[in-house]
Amino acid sequence: MPELPEVETLCRQLRLRTVGDKILAARVFDDKINDFKEIRQRPVTAIRRRGKTILLDLDRGRSLAIHLRMTGRLLWHNSRAKLPHSRWRLRFATGNIDLIDPRRFATVKIEETVCCQDTLDLFSNFDMSAFLAKQAPRKVCVKILLMDPQAVAGIGNIYASEILHRAGISPLRLSSTLGKKEWKNIFRFARLILKKAIEKRGTSISDWRDLDGLPGENQHELRVYGKEGQNCPNCGLFIQKIKQGGRSTYFCAGCQGISRGRC
DNA sequence: AGAACCGCCTGCTTGC
């Protein structure tokens, strides 16, 4: 599942291969995806990330916005054949990029090129005081809030569990009961964990692969996600799995206890 | 207004 580190990994790889090169052709294999005729023969001027969205800036003020959602990935290759689960292909002089996506949730849009100033990205212009004023007082579980793209861009289900475990805060804590110190701690660990995951080229639990089809290495760094019933590496208690908002949450009741403000 | 819930999808796993 591509979250911020996985998307950042792809952006870095795309930057090396595509910036300055023209899109020679685009092929659509899935009619859920629009066939944008105007991107043909247009050069890629920059690759950017906005939360989990990959932006291919073209000239004339247009950008391709690719969101991989659940099972989407981008693969660089030189094959002429249609690849399994491929939905879309961009052809460059040096190779092709395919959008591989078995569950067909990924989206591709054309939009006006705009600067990232409106993004609440932890690594660019995250505004802690605005977060504390507008998001922190909300009456939702802290885990739900961390995953809300309106609140913080880029944190998905895997990293939300990992961040809260490292910060020693229960996913069942009501956001509005957390103090400034606790929020600062959460975001300190968020940056730490996401940065490490970028260095490891993402978390390959099931289907995540980078632009060259290679798995990441961050799955070896996970402490709670997917580890129900195993011992917590901090305190040794059993890691539990619960459902929050229809998603799985993994946590340790030992080192993520609740003294107050359960949601 | 804000929180909770639903739908989009298909491959894999689990249970009878």
Added chain:
DNA sequence: TGCAAGCAGGCGGTTC
């Protein structure tokens, strides 16, 4: 063995 049900979840849209 085979089939059906359950599960995975980002996020926009809808409902409460």
